[in-house]
Amino acid sequence: MIETDVLIVGAGPGGSSCAHELRKHGMEVIILDKESFPRTKLCAGWITPGVLESLKIQPDDYPEGMVTFNEIYAEYFTLKGKRPLTFRTTQYSIRRYELDNWLLKRSGAEFQVHPAKAIRKEGNRYIVDETFSARYLVGAGGTHCPVFRHIFADLNPRSASYQVGALEQEFPYQWQDDRCILWFGEHGLPGYSWYVPKQGGYLNVGIGGFSEHMKHSRVTLRQHWDLLTRKLEDLGLVNGHSWKPKGHTYFVRQRARVTQKDNAFIVGDAAGLATCDLAEGIGPAIESGIRTARTIVNGGQVDLSDIGRYSALGSGWKANLFSAVLDRKGTFFRDKIYGRNFRKKEDLYLQSSGA
Numbered sequence: 001m002i003e004t005d006v007l008i009v010g011a012g013p014g015g016s017s018c019a020h021e022l023r024k025h026g027m028e029v030i031i032l033d034k035e036s037f038p039r040t041k042l043c044a045g046w047i048t049p050g051v052l053e054s055l056k057i058q059p060d061d062y063p064e065g066m067v068t069f070n071e072i073y074a075e076y077f078t079l080k081g082k083r084p085l086t087f088r089t090t091q092y093s094i095r096r097y098e099l100d101n102w103l104l105k106r107s108g109a110e111f112q113v114h115p116a117k118a119i120r121k122e123g124n125r126y127i128v129d130e131t132f133s134a135r136y137l138v139g140a141g142g143t144h145c146p147v148f149r150h151i152f153a154d155l156n157p158r159s160a161s162y163q164v165g166a167l168e169q170e171f172p173y174q175w176q177d178d179r180c181i182l183w184f185g186e187h188g189l190p191g192y193s194w195y196v197p198k199q200g201g202y203l204n205v206g207i208g209g210f211s212e213h214m215k216h217s218r219v220t221l222r223q224h225w226d227l228l229t230r231k232l233e234d235l236g237l238v239n240g241h242s243w244k245p246k247g248h249t250y251f252v253r254q255r256a257r258v259t260q261k262d263n264a265f266i267v268g269d270a271a272g273l274a275t276c277d278l279a280e281g282i283g284p285a286i287e288s289g290i291r292t293a294r295t296i297v298n299g300g301q302v303d304l305s306d307i308g309r310y311s312a313l314g315s316g317w318k319a320n321l322f323s324a325v326l327d328r329k330g331t332f333f334r335d336k337i338y339g340r341n342f343r344k345k346e347d348l349y350l351q352s353s354g355a
């Protein structure tokens with residue numbers, strides 16, 4: 001049996017940030033991941049200044065390089081047509097293939113490739129696959145995290161109405177247009193699609209929508225993807241590419257969350273913490289990992305309540321007060337922005353395309 005203070009299942013941003021903070025306080029940590037690193041992670045890789053703040057780095061400290069956007073270009077589709085929007089803001093893009101590998105190395109924790117399966121408690125220790133034994137167990141294995149399944153599924157049930165489905169592809173491409181572009185609600189999509197240029201000649205293209213509305217849609221996510229790729233070709237943003245998208249689902253933030261039971265914890269997507277408006281989960285994964293580590297070091301109950309629920313509002317008590325007033329259940333964006341008239345927009349598209 002391999003013994004350690006803390007066993008972390010999953011080496012994404014949640015697990016590695018937790019490990020980094022624990023190592024800073026001298027704790028013995030082993031991180032398990034079913035994949036060897038670097039590994040591909042489906043993600044647009046769009047990060048906010050808040051993520052850099054949590055990591056306590058400046059863009060130049062990141063050795064793999066990031067693209068900085070000083071504006072985000074967007075189009076919001078209504079029944080009357082499209083409304084162009086430009087947001088003056090500083091945002092960044094990274095490749096998850098690189099970021100996650102860098103975060104893992106930076107953590108200084110021991111890493112083992114091991115798909116965690118069976119979890120049980122014996123006395124005050126957690127035993128994983130009869131191979132690892134730890135006083136503390138952190139589930140950072142994303143949507144399909146086994147720690148969530150074994151310990152938290154009943155305490156912290158996930159509701160399909162907070163689920164998001166996404167399709168994307170990241171590939172080497174000498175992009176000419178260096179803008180980050182978002183399209184909201186096109187053809188009745190209850191979500192948005194994106195074009196995100198990356199450092200080193202990579203491009204990420206994707207599409208995501210709330211499952212709650214997608215299950216009533218007459219245009220499937222795959223059909224929306226085909227419409228997006230055709231549009232990118234028509235606009236000259238991507239030429240001559242052979243498209244092979246992959247899909248993944250995860251959960252945006254519900255209000256009541258139980259992320260600690262005795263000495264077991266869940267962080268990031270395992271806890272369903274992505275923001276309710278843009279479904280960004282890197283920042284919440286990192287912050288929840290750090291706070292969980294501090295709880296392990298200092299004792300007490302982990303508190304994730306002030307991690308921002310909205311990308312657009314940021315974090316802190318003012319943002320939380322505003323989001324509580326705006327949206328107690330976390331469904332305002334899902335229903336009032338993305339869900340608004342989506343069936344009528346679909347009708348318009350289906351009529352115009354003759355489908």
Ligand SMILES: Cc1cc2nc3c(=O)[nH]c(=O)nc-3n(C[C@H](O)[C@H](O)[C@H](O)COP(=O)(O)OP(=O)(O)OC[C@H]3O[C@@H](n4cnc5c(N)ncnc54)[C@H](O)[C@@H]3O)c2cc1C
Nearest residue numbers: 010012013014033034044045046116141142268269281282
């Ligand atoms: C298409 C798409 C686009 C996205 N775009 C953005 C974006 O632009 N910005 C943003 O902020 N968020 C984005 N997100 C969300 C973001 O990717 C996640 O919220 C974030 O990765 C969560 O981090 P995590 O550490 O919790 O989990 P993950 O990054 O999912 O890491 C979990 C790790 O656990 C490992 N694992 C799983 N099961 C086991 C097991 N049984 N044993 C051992 N290891 C296991 C996995 O291999 C993985 O390495 C996007 C998501 C998708 C699907």
